[in-house]
Amino acid sequence: MARISTENFHQIKLGLVWVFNISWIWFWSAMSTLKEQLPWTLSPLIVNAPMAGFAGGKLASAVTLAGGLGMIGSLRSMDDLRKELGIAAEAFKDSPGLSASRVLPVGVGFLPFVLKLEDVLPVFDDYKPAVIWLFVPKDLDDYAEWVPAIRKASPESKIWIQLGSVAAALHVARIARPDVLCLQGADAGGHGFEKGASIVSLLPEVTDTLAAEGFSHIPLVASGGIVDGRGVAAALTLGAEGVVMGTRFLASKEVNVHPVYQAAVLEAQDGGQVTTRSKLFDQLRGPNIWPELYDGRGLVAQSHKDFANGMSLEEIQKLHNEAAAGEDKGYNTGLQGRAAIWAGTGVGLVKEVQSAGEIVQEVREGAKDVMARTAARLK
Ligand SMILES: Cc1cc2nc3c(=O)[nH]c(=O)nc-3n(C[C@H](O)[C@H](O)[C@H](O)COP(=O)(O)O)c2cc1C
Structure with a gap:
């Protein structure tokens, strides 16, 4: 067996230190992307789904105030949307950090297939949301028009696109270069891809496919069947940097629900x-x-x-x-x-009505607890 000289040993050691440092820097920059985009948020990132008609400014602001990303659901009337954005802006008045933010620290969902781009864009003259979420165009290729137009109208907003297949993720990454891809598994409530997989296989396959095609810098968030810390821990393990929950927030005090x-x-x-x-x-x-x-x-x-x-x-x-x-x-x-x-x-798994802030905190802490207990089981 070849013997390693002292000089070689030091070179190998230096090499390993270098690899460790580079990996750490890569890991940190990948992990910090969402945090940089949404500096008020705590980890792991919890997002309420932009449920049309259900998620208004009240729910969105409560989620953001709890360290999550609050989302307002798509509305057909842009005047109604301005009202909800106004409700959220008002709720941040007493929070100096949030009210001083260059963007309004909530996201807004749009369903492009029922909207006209020219009706949507003027909203960004009045409000610059932190996140603009797109879901359901008439055709996925419509994003090639929507995304650049939105970027021009609101350059500081980040564009998140929800979809539910490997092929759609790759196609949209290529034609629209979104800031975040929201992977929706087949367990999700509300609308989604008719043909779909759960996030258990969807997330890893999308991660691998995007990496192979040079899109590993696009952060992924996951949704579909996640309602508590266990689901969040699973999604993070599968490669998500945050999670979106819809059904769980249907049992919040701030949601608009019959x-x-x-x-x-x-x-x-x-x-x-x-x-x-x-x-x-x-x-x-x-x-x-x-x-x-x-x-x-x-x-x-x-x-x-x-x-x-x-x-x-x-x-x-x-x-x-x-x-x-x-x-x-x-x-x-x-x-x-x-x-x-x-x-x-x-x-x-949704058993009681709680305030949105309680939900965010409970799920976030629950995820950390589950991950720590799981890691301990592996020792
Ligand atoms: C009541 C309800 C309404 C929804 N409305 C929308 C919507 O308007 N736009 C959208 O992008 N997603 C919508 N969704 C889907 C969510 O974005 C998300 O993918 C889903 O809630 C995640 O699954 P979960 O409900 O198991 O948490 C809705 C979901 C629910 C439950």
């Missing part, structure tokens, strides 16, 4: 059994306007059971629209409702 909808979420157990992915949800009011690629996950409703038993779509729509005109808007507990109750497979 009380019967919230009661149905709290009551639901065994999420894989009581929720389903379906395009039927988008046909309940009338013709489905969502692009082909998408369906949605929600609680199995009476409408589904009727459809499975052979009732015509016209009859289902008629019963839905009659129920939706009532005080309870067609929502009901016991899986008896006719209207869509969007929720992910994690719904069975």
Whole structure:
């Protein structure tokens, strides 16, 4: 066996120190990207999903004040959106760090397939949100137009794009160069890719594919079925730098949700059994306007059971629209409702209504605790 001389030994040692330092610098710069983008946030990063009609300025500001990233959901009226942004801005008045921020420390979601870019852009004359989140264009190639236009209108905002497949992640990285990719697994509540995988396989495959194609600098955040610290710990282990939760925040005090909808979420157990992915949800009011690629996950409703038993779509729509005109808007507990109750497979773990700040703190601390306990089990 070749013997290592003292000089060689020192050279190897120096080499190892160099490799360690470079790895550490690389690790730190990769890990610090999101923190640099969102300096008020604490680690691990918890984000509330920009749930259209549910997540307004009140929820977004509460999440940001707790050290997360608060998001406002997409609205069709830009005046309504300005109102919600104003509510968030007002909530930061007594927090010198947040009110002095160059950008408004919340994100705003947009659903490009129902919006016109020229209607959206003027909002950024009044507010510069920290994050502009895009989900569901008519065609993924539309991002090649949307992203540069938004960057020009609000250069300091970061652009996050949510999607649900390896191919879409690579395509969007190439044509739009987003600041963050939000990977949505098939467990997610609300709309998502009709064909999908859970984040367990989606995240590592996207990570590897992006790295192989030179896009490893784009941070990934994960969503879909994450409702507590265990889910966050799993997502971080799979390669995410932060997590997005929708269903968990449906049981927050600040969310805009009908009380019967919230009661149905709290009551639901065994999420894989009581929720389903379906395009039927988008046909309940009338013709489905969502692009082909998408369906949605929600609680199995009476409408589904009727459809499975052979009732015509016209009859289902008629019963839905009659129920939706009532005080309870067609929502009901016991899986008896006719209207869509969007929720992910994690719904069975959502047991009580808490303030958004409590949720953020509990989930963040829970994740750290789980990761420490898991590491200890490996010793
Ligand atoms: C009630 C509800 C409404 C949603 N609305 C939107 C939306 O308007 N825009 C969007 O990008 N995602 C929306 N989503 C999907 C979320 O962005 C996110 O992917 C999802 O909530 C994550 O899964 P989880 O619900 O299991 O946490 C919605 C989700 C829910 C539950």
